[in-house]
Amino acid sequence: MTAEHLSRWLPCARWLRRYNRSLASQDALAAVIVTLMLIPQSLAYAMLAGLPPITGLYASMLPLLLYTLFGTSNTLAVGPVAVVSLMTAAALQPLFPAGSADYVAAAMLLALMSGAILLGMAALKLGFIANFLSHPVISGFISASGILIALGQLRHLLGLSVSGDNALNMLVNLWQALPDTHLPTLLIGAGSLALLYLARFHFKSALQRLGCAEAMAGHLARTGPVLTLLLAILVVSLLGLADAGVSVVGTIPAGLPGLALPALDAGLAVQLLPAALLISLVGFVESVSVGQTLAARRRERVEPNQELVGLGAANVAAAVSGGFPVTGGFARSVVNHDAGARTPMAGAFSAVGIALTVLFFTPLLDNLPHAVLAATIIMAVLSLVDLGALRRTWAYSRPDALAMAVTMLGVLLAGVEIGILLGVGLSLLLFLKRTSEPHIAVVGQLPGTEHFRNVQRHQVIQSPSVLSIRVDESLYFPNARYLEDQVARQVSEHPGVRHLVLMCSAVNLIDASALASLQTIGERLREAGIQLHLSEVKGPVMDQLRRSQFLDSFGGQVFLSQYEALRTLDPQTTRLARGTAPSHECSALPGWD
Missing domain, CATH: 3.30.750.24 (STAS domain)
Structure with missing residues (x-):
């Protein structure tokens, strides 16, 4: 096999030939920063998906290694993300009790199906199908999902055991249960939100005023989530708040996951197929959009059909290593880019960092409050909400704004799957109407x-x-x-x-x-x-x-x-x-x- 053919099937062969100590040092520095950000996010997104926290760490190891081999973006950080975690929960919670063995097995099967769909699309060069998810629909979907996720996490901040099928039910149930708020949990959650907010928006400038270099100040500011997590664990441990009713994650098993295919249940697979299709498409669109945006800054190129291979392989890897569906994350990818990652090897180094955490440091996480994970999720997803986009789209194109509004209302009132299907369906109808009456x-x-x-x-x-x-x-x-x-x-x-x-x-x-x-x-x-x-x-x-x-x-x-x-x-x-x-x-x- 020639070098050209090898590069076509294994994009890593292109950059491995020129890989050196300088590139490795830049990738390693970026990996340290991303790993510190990835640990709390992985735990939080597993909780969002209704899974044990350890599955978030499992989904942040082998998938990153597979994307390193088959992906084409030098800075895309693959792993659990908020929107896909929400879609996973929406697909599985009607079928099994959250966190149960059946639930975990179904999440692995969902990842396997998503990976198979992405690989099938790559074989048929069907990357263009994602174009049917218009920008207004995706923007409305992500904004509404961010709102829905934030509302769903308020119960963990307040220490309440309430739920709801949609945003309206969540708000009503939260309001009715508000008198039962658990004060220590609320204090931990509110304090975590405050620390995360300060770390994101003020920590860097404060460090610079103290004489810290801009680059170093930026890197230190991104450790805010880990510092908040460690501080919360310390407070809960010293004050014995777990015995006072503060909900914590409990014992997290140490050790690397075993490798095994999830149980192949044909009946369950049929039930999960619509969700797997939507997760594949939404994850692919989000990932390629982020990858292309970051690649353009360095005049690099991302190949969409090869990205299908990279993301497909990453999801298959998540399935066989006890994880759940993954894709490229916006915030982590931007951090990876800004921290100086030069090749996909930065993702492999991050996987090693997560593996070391799973092997040696999981006992430190026993007293991690759920309220901190909820605060981490809320801070991450609120940056996805852009309600102003609806006004801007309305001023430019009312049909597109209508599709965006329908998508948002569908997600908030009927669920993520119905919401995006309504948006896509309406977009296609509007497209057919426009082209059926051309100028x-x-x-x-x-x-x-x-x-x-x-x-x-x-x-x-x-x-x-x-x-x-x-x-x-x-x-x-x-x-x-x-x-x-x-x-x-x-x-x-x-x-x-x-x-x-x-x-x-x-x-x-x-x-x-x-x-x-x-x-x-x-x-x-x-x-x-x-x-x-x-x-x-x-x-x-x-x-x-x-x-x-x-x-x-x-x-x-x-x-x-x-x-x-x-x-x-x-x-x-x-x-x-x-x-x-x-x-x-x-x-x-x-x-x-």
Whole structure:
């Protein structure tokens, strides 16, 4: 196997050939910082998923190693993330008691199915499917999920045993149970939130005022979650608060996980399939978006189809090592990038750090309060909430804002799966509506030029015998009949026309239905004494037309440009337009159409 073929299947071969001590030292420093951030987040996201805390650490070891081998982003930090953890809980909690052995096994099966789906998509090069999750839908989904997650963690901050099927139920149940708030738990939770807030927004500047270098101050500030975790453990241990009713994680087993495939239950797999599909798509979109954003800063490149392989392998690794579905996390990846990670080896070093924690330090976590993990989750997810995006989207595109709002309401009131399905479904319906009624403009020649523009936007010269119509959309089955109707309407409004030219500069596709409509249009026009012509047809579309009988039967010509069409069919109007200087009004809106 050549080096090129090896690099195609194992992207790590590209950077391993140039790996040296300098790169290793930069990756190791980034790994230390990310590991300190990953430990509390892994424990917290396992709790969010309804799983024992140790599974979060399990999901942060072998998956990172597999992504190091097969991923293409130098700085993407793979592991448990908030949104995917929430989706895991939403899929499993209706089926099994949270934290039970069956629940854990189902989470492993869900990770295996997600990995298999991602690998299958990679084999078929189906990365484009994720494009059906539009940005407004993803933005609305993530914001609503962040709100839902934060609401769900309030019970741990207050020391209450309440739950709810949706955001409204959670708020009502929390309000009713508020008198039963456990004061020591509330103090620990509120104190943890305050420390995490100060560490995120003020610790760096405070260290700089004390003379610490900016880079070092930034690195130290990111240890805030670990310091908060250790301080809370110390307080609970010294004051015996676990005996006073403060909920703690309890004994966390030490040692590395065993490797085994989860039990393959066909009936359970069928039940989990919709959730596995959504987790795969959402995780892939989130991961690639983060990876491409960070890669652009260094003029690097992320390959989406290879990312499917990397993420698929990471999820399979999570399944066989006792974890749950994983993907690339935004916050950790940004920290990894800013800390100076140069290659995916930083992820492998982080996996080693987590492994050392599991082997030697888990006894220190016995008195870790759930309230601290809840505070960690809340601080992490609130950065995902962007309610202002709805207002900005509404100002730009009301249909997109409607899809975003429906997604958010669906997630908050009906659940994560229903919410995103509603958003995707509405987005596709709006897309079909837009493309089923494409913009169709009558165009004329700008005086003194060879350019043609919309007669409603520019002062142009029109031919009395040639009707020029520009179609601003690909022609396919949803809009084929609409084109027929619009052509008929325009012909009825221009009784002196003898030629009709369809300007196809914006047409990238003509499917079989649209081809049949073009043939119908040509026949109807011929019966009315009008000849159909085409202009500015793109090469791939022309290749399609040549494979049909249309060009031989429609009787008209295909012109290279709209100017050539008018010059051939009505040379007098062309000469008039060319000899007329452009007016101020004609040049007032350059390029607008």
